[in-house]
Amino acid sequence: MVRFIDVHKxxxxxxxxxxxxxxxxxxxxxxxxxxxxxxxxxxxxxxxxAEIAPTDxxxxxxxxxxxxxxxxxxxxxxxxxxxxxxxxxxxxxxTVYDNLAFSMRAIGASNRELRRRIPYVLQLVGLDQKxxxxxxxxxxxxxxRVAIARALVNNPSMIIADEPTGNLDPQRSLExxxxxxxxxxxxxxxxxVTHEKNLVNRFTKRVVAIENGRIISDGxxxxxxxxxx
Amino acid sequence: xxxxxxxGYYVSEGFHSIFTxxxxxxxxxxxxxxxxxxxxxxxxLAVNLDNMLGDLENENEMVVYIDDSLNEEQARVLQPKLAQxxxxxxxxxxxxxxxxxxxxxxxxxxALLDDLPEDTLRDRYTVHVTxxxxxxxxxxxxxxxxxxxxxxxAIEIANGFVLVRNIATGVAMALIGVLLVVSLFIIANTIKxxxxxxxxxxxxxxxxGATDGFIEWPFVVEGMILGLTGAFIAFFVQWGLYQLVAKxxxxxxxxxxxxxxxxxxxxxxILAVFxxxxxxxxxxxxxxxxxxxxxx
Numbered sequence: 285m286v287r288f289i290d291v292h293k294x295x296x297x298x299x300x301x302x303x304x305x306x307x308x309x310x311x312x313x314x315x316x317x318x319x320x321x322x323x324x325x326x327x328x329x330x331x332x333x334a335e336i337a338p339t340d341x342x343x344x345x346x347x348x349x350x351x352x353x354x355x356x357x358x359x360x361x362x363x364x365x366x367x368x369x370x371x372x373x374x375x376x377x378x379t380v381y382d383n384l385a386f387s388m389r390a391i392g393a394s395n396r397e398l399r400r401r402i403p404y405v406l407q408l409v410g411l412d413q414k415x416x417x418x419x420x421x422x423x424x425x426x427x428x429r430v431a432i433a434r435a436l437v438n439n440p441s442m443i444i445a446d447e448p449t450g451n452l453d454p455q456r457s458l459e460x461x462x463x464x465x466x467x468x469x470x471x472x473x474x475x476x477v478t479h480e481k482n483l484v485n486r487f488t489k490r491v492v493a494i495e496n497g498r499i500i501s502d503g504x505x506x507x508x509x510x511x512x513x
Numbered sequence: 514x515x516x517x518x519x520x521g522y523y524v525s526e527g528f529h530s531i532f533t534x535x536x537x538x539x540x541x542x543x544x545x546x547x548x549x550x551x552x553x554x555x556x557x558l559a560v561n562l563d564n565m566l567g568d569l570e571n572e573n574e575m576v577v578y579i580d581d582s583l584n585e586e587q588a589r590v591l592q593p594k595l596a597q598x599x600x601x602x603x604x605x606x607x608x609x610x611x612x613x614x615x616x617x618x619x620x621x622x623x624a625l626l627d628d629l630p631e632d633t634l635r636d637r638y639t640v641h642v643t644x645x646x647x648x649x650x651x652x653x654x655x656x657x658x659x660x661x662x663x664x665x666x667a668i669e670i671a672n673g674f675v676l677v678r679n680i681a682t683g684v685a686m687a688l689i690g691v692l693l694v695v696s697l698f699i700i701a702n703t704i705k706x707x708x709x710x711x712x713x714x715x716x717x718x719x720x721x722g723a724t725d726g727f728i729e730w731p732f733v734v735e736g737m738i739l740g741l742t743g744a745f746i747a748f749f750v751q752w753g754l755y756q757l758v759a760k761x762x763x764x765x766x767x768x769x770x771x772x773x774x775x776x777x778x779x780x781x782x783i784l785a786v787f788x789x790x791x792x793x794x795x796x797x798x799x800x801x802x803x804x805x806x807x808x809x
Contacts, residue, residue, distance in 0.1 A: 333720065356724075363722030375714055377533065386714075389522060390723035438721065 285311050286332060286442070286475070291341035293327050293497075301327035303497040304341070309475060311441065314468040316484050317477045319494040325477050328494065329446055332475075333365060334358050346441055363391050366435030366472075370447035372427045374419040380406070380430050381415035384437045391438055401437060409433045409463060425456030432463060442473040449480060457483055527734025534710065538739060541703045545743025545794060546750065548696035549787050552689055553751045556786075559685030561773055566678045568772065571641060573674065575648070575666040577655050579636040585609075588636040591660050595638060598658065600651040603641040609634045635662060645671045693790070700798030708732070708802045715806045725807050732799040740795020744787040751783065752776050 286309040293302040301324045309315050319325050330336045331343050334350055343350040346364040353361060374383050384402045393401070406412045409429040419427050428448060435443050445464060449457035461476075461483055468474040478484060484491060493501040531538045577595060579588040585608055596604050607615075612634040617626050642651050652666045708715075718728050755776045762773055776783075 359719075359722045359724045361722075362720060365720075365722075367720050373713060373717055375717070387717070387721045389519070390718045390721040390727060392519070392727070434721075 287344040289342040292339045294339045314474045314489045316491045323495045324497040366440035366443045368445040370450035372431045405433045445476045523730040526731035542743045546747045549747035552692045575640040577638040578662045580662045598654045602643045605639045701801035705802035736795035736799030740791035744791030
């Protein structure tokens with residue numbers, strides 16, 4: 285569960301990225317976070333992942349109070365999240381299997397856990413036959429599936445996808461979104477940051493729209509709620 | 514999943530990383546070798562200088578002259594008392610006859626000295642001290658012994674030796690300290706370049722929930738391996754250079770004023786120090802290098 289209560293964020297250069305944002309994402313929800321460039325989407329994600337701290341207001345993520353979280357607790361909080369990036373951020377010198385193993389080892393998983401979990405996750409994203417490939421040998425859509433598998437492999441309670449379809453064609457984008465929907469149906473909370481109107485409109489999901497550091501709409505059933513943006 | 518210390522993984526990642534980033538590893542080892550040889554050369558220079566000064570100090574003896582009223586037997590009886598004086602390392606008794614013979618021989622057995630009576634000079638002890646810095650106190654203590662007429666000691670020369678030794682040690686220590694710090698930063702920068710290529714991996718690990726310790730350990734292992742490799746190479750290169758310098762010093766040293774300690778007699782110490790310093794600059798450099806990338 286993510287909860288923002290009247291959150292403000294002002295950077296050192298004086299930029300006010302968030303101005304009193306209050307939002308709540310419950311466990312098991314699928315939420316689109318939409319808005320134009322510079323609206324505050326990235327700041328909101330960075331606050332959730334504890335890369336930055338709020339200037340004012342309260343932020344709660346999966347039971348951790350990020351206003352009082354200690355540096356030693358940050359890794360523990362991040363293990364409850366799975367993060368997917370627009371540019372995949374896979375390690376080119378490692379195979380698909382090793383990319384996932386790398387992520388699991390980072391949180392202290394044993395080899396037995398790796399052998400049990402990785403094939404299951406690869407099957408879930410439809411890459412069970414490609415564990416020995418290197419990222420460079422895969423298509424963009426497949427690379428993003430690897431990134432999703434890596435985000436899922438540590439069994440997080442929430443997946444955050446930051447522009448996951450930004451580098452993909454419409455067909456691959458739809459496939460990725462359907463995969464995320466399926467993951468959500470299995471019980472994982474999913475937050476997708478995007479500005480792809482057509483894609484959002486194909487799913488009847490909750491859409492939170494942010495502009496100029498403020499939440500301007502929050503509802504279910506379509507992109508940007510009546511073309512407000 | 515429980516957090517655990519996976520030493521096998523850290524060692525394997527450390528080794529793997531050295532070969533994956535071969536050129537940067539080579540550059541780091543070269544820097545460590547260069548730094549250790551420069552530091553080692555200064556240290557060996559200081560050690561040899563110290564040794565030569567020590568030899569010169571040993572030649573700086575005191576002479577305790579025994580009172581004329583004491584015969585040879587009585588003068589010999591004083592030996593235990595003099596030996597008990599603090600800082601006295603070695604005592605040698607010289608009879609007045611032997612002293613006169615030496616006096617004559619130093620002057621080419623000049624015929625004019627032939628008629629000198631046997632008791633022209635006093636019985637005496639030559640004294641070597643343990644600590645040349647306490648020569649003045651030792652001289653006073655020896656003079657206080659009953660039966661001692663007076664003591665001759667070149668205290669100014671001794672103080673000169675002490676001053677030269679202190680300056681040489683101070684300069685060497687300061688240079689070694691500065692070089693050590695410079696080396697640490699050079700190594701840190703070299704490893705930082707290697708780490709720069711892996712900032713993405715570090716960022717991914719941080720986002721997965723890896724602790725700083727988990728990320729740092731492979732770098733610590735890598736730094737340790739690079740440091741120890743550099744230390745071993747530097748040890749043997751230093752050996753070769755030292756032998757070369759020693760050979761040149763002996764060739765151009767007709768009067769045997771310069772004496773050098775053999776490298777093999779110091780080899781174990783040098784290897785231990787090189788390994789320790791190599792490991793410290795390797796590990797320290799690695800930790801300094803990745804500190805920036807951990808702040809995510």
